[in-house]
Amino acid sequence: MSVEKLEGKLLWEPSMLFKEKSNMKQFMNWLTEQRGQTFETYHDLWKWSVTNIEGFWSALWHYFDIKAYTPYEQVIKGRKMPGTKWFPGATLNYAEHIFRNLRPSDQAVIYESELRSKNFITWDELNKQTAAVAHYLKSIGVKSGDRVVAFASNIHETVIAFLASASIGAIWSSCSPEFGIQSVIDRFKQIEPKVLFAVDGYRYGGKDFQRVHLVKQIQDQLPSLEHTIVIPYLNSSPSLQDLYNVTTWDEIIQQHHGHPLTFEPVPFDHPLWILYSSGTTGKPKAIVQSQGGILLEHLKLGVLHIDLKKNDRFFWYTTTGWMMWNVVVSGLLAGATILLYDGNPNYPNQEVLWKFAEETSMTVFGTSASYLNACMKAGIKPGETFNLQYLKSIGSTGSPLPASGFEWVYTNVKKDIWLFSTSGGTDLCTAFVGGSPLLPVHAGQLQARALGASIKAFNENGKEVIDEIGELVITKPMPSMPLYFWNDEDGTRYYHSYFDIYPGIWRHGDFIKITEKGSAIIYGRSDATINRGGIRMGTSEIYSAIENIPVVLDSLVVDIPRANEESYMPLFVVLKEGEQLTDDIKAKIKKNIRENCSPRHVPNEIIQVKDLPKTLNGKKLEVPIKKILMGTPVDKAVNFGSLSNPDALQFFVEFHKTLVNKC
Known part of the structure; x- marks a missing residue:
């Protein structure tokens, strides 16, 4: 089936029982009973949520029974x-809302990694260890508002350290140990942390990576740092003698065991954590989000949109440097068991996460579109190989999931499954377009705009459009929007990041199409969008047009302006190992783009590359590559520490030299 015919194909509809049992339906029933508000459809509910924002957010407050120390x-x-x-006026504590779900003997966290076999900790143990770490932090003088950071893996100790930090009102921030050291320092140095949690190392793809020497570099570069806690993850007995003011995780748990877990009341807008922009260009923005804002937003996201219940086992493949780690932890707000996997999702093969799903009785499998595409390309069939009887839904994010990716899930994973593709951002730490358990699934489309998210598509004149591609904007405030950027005293950087194009309206930087039925399609970054002969097209459309060519593993397209003539549009492709870019393959690529996109978007040139540079979160570097090919020095265009494969940049640096005569 062609990309065009597949787009929008109905793949799944929720049964009446599925809808009636959903948390979204329970919320609608509550609104009728308690507020006298009756809505026939999800879209009616959404419209009310963005029209009467006071009524909607106060309804969430009472529906979720938010505990406030002051009203x-x-x-x-x-x-x-x-x-x-x-x-x-309200004071509360995020962590307290997690531990009100405490069921002592039930499993709170199930974890596995390349270093650790599958295991779990109960809610009781989560409570006790969080209490021990919180008591330790208070004993060394950590107060509300102090920064606590982690250079740590996606393991249960990191979750505990965060919860302990939040319980006392400290401000959390984390980076994955896979990050380049300068990238870590660029992030943490901005916020002047008092305490650092760090792993001694990690294993990825079967290889061990020592990190104690990098912890020493972090200490040397952060004069504000007073205490370091080393988590013995690699367990390779590294020497800690070069580190100062250091203790180990095990010492903390043993010495501070037995203290009760208490919670510091903080204002609704007290900072909970600091996240960072991807850092693909320049120093990352330090994005500050509030305890109350994240509490409400993640209850809404997890309970209503992901439909998490206390018997669910919630997984999303992530690292601690991506906002999805924060979302996974917030699954505890719903009382669900959260699942952590640390390691290479393709090692020893691409079935490792599906095996993890079977062994943990996973109910919600969250991953990236690139992972699902890779599984599709590899021809694996999880539904035939593994027992996925408990799996009720699959979530996809990170980049647009093409229509063929949707169909692959329903053909090769499970026919009766709810696949929700989502789009959001670190900036709000949520998905503002995504899933609803009340709606059908159509290939290539996100089901709906999220409750409380006044998402619209604006054309070049700043007017709302339907069934047309436009700028993704948010026209009403949301509680999880950043309080501010750290060290942006006058708010200038914050303002220019989102509001300088449409004053008073958040411009996110993506292209979106809202359909007549209320679903949405994301077309990639608007600043990487290609305008050829007046026809604008998101890069994801071009990728979708060629992704069904089996020999093509990955691709990246950019559009380079040229003086007094049409721009130059090269397409870079990664082919299967051993394959060479032949005229026949080029012809197939051009034919697919011509037929499924437009003849104007057929590339000027198709170039084979060994690898495409990507961020640690797997995102393609479209805009930075475009800047490099336009002559921007590579060190000005890209933050090397944010890349998973910086060596892949060298090809584009050399390729730029050949463009002097072309552009």
């Missing part, structure tokens, strides 16, 4: 963005 004075103070204040 809020009003729901929202000032609607102008940026600058909105949410629930002023």
Whole structure:
């Protein structure tokens, strides 16, 4: 089936029983009973949620029974963005809302890695270890507002360290140990942390990576750092003698065991954590989000949109340097068991995560579109190989999932499964377009705009459009929008990041199409969009057009302006090992683009490359590559520490030299 015919194909509809049992339906019933608000469809509910934002967010507050030490004075103070204040007067604690789900003997966290066999910790043990770490932090003088950072893997100790930090009102921030050391320092140095949690090393793809020497470099570069806690993850007995003010995780748990877990009440807008922009260009932005804002947003996301219940086992493949780690941890807010996997998802083969799903009785499998595409390309059939009887849904994010990826899931994983593709951002730490358990699934489409997210598509004149590609904008404030950027005292950098194009309206930087039925299609970054002869097209459309050519593993396209003539549009492709780019393959690529995109978007040139540079989160470097090919020095165009494979950049640096006569 062609890409065009597959796009929009109905693949799944929720049964009446599935809808009636969903948390979304329970919320709608509650609104009828408690608020006298009746909605026939999800889209009716969405429209109300973005029209009456006070009514919607206050309804969430009461539906989720938010525990406040002092009540809020009003729901929202000032609607102008940026600058909105949410629930002023209220004091609460994010971590307390997790531990009110405590069921002592039930499993809270199930974990596995290349270093550790599958194991779990109970809610009781999670509570006790969080209490021990929190008591330790207080004993060394950590106070509300101090920064606690982690250079640590996706393991249960990192989750505990975060919960302990949040319980006392400290501000959390984390980086994956796979990050380049300068990238870590660039992030942490901005926020002047007092305490560092760090692993001694990790294993990835069967190889061990020592990290104690890098911890020493972090210490040397962070004069604010007073204490370092080493988590013995690699267990290779590294020497800690070069580190100062250091203790180990095991010492903390043993010495501070037995203390009760208490919670520090903080204002609704007290910082919970600091996330970072991808850092593909320049120093990463340090994005500060609030305890209350994240609490409400992640209850909404996890309970209503992902439909998490207390018997669910919730997984998303992630590292601690991606916002999806924060989302996974927030699965505990719903009382669900969270699943952690640390390691290469393709080692020893591409079935390792599906095996993990079987062995953990996983109910929600979250991953990236690139992973699902890789499984499709490899021809694996998880549904035939593994027992996935408990799996009820699959979530996809990170980049647009093509229509063929949707169909692969229903053909090769499970016919009766809810596949929800989502799009959001680190900036709000949520998905603002994504899943609803009340709606059908169509190939290549995101089911709906999220509740409370006033998402629209704007054309070049700043007017809303339907069934047309436009800029993704958010026209109403949301509680998880950044409080501010760290060290951006006058808010200038924050303002210019989102509001300088449409004052008072958040411009996210993606292209989106909202369909007549309320679903959506994401077309990639708007600043990487290609305009040829007046026809604008997102890069994901071009990738979708060629991804069904079996020999093509990956691709990247950019559009380079040229003086007084049409721009130059090269397409870079990665082929299967041993394959060479022949005229026949080029012809197939051009034919697919011509037929499924437009004749104007057939590339000027197709070039074979060994690898495409990507961020640690697997995102292609479209804009940085475009800048390099336009002559920007590579060190100005790219932050090397944010890349998983920086060596892949060298090809594009050399290729730029050949463009002097072309551009």
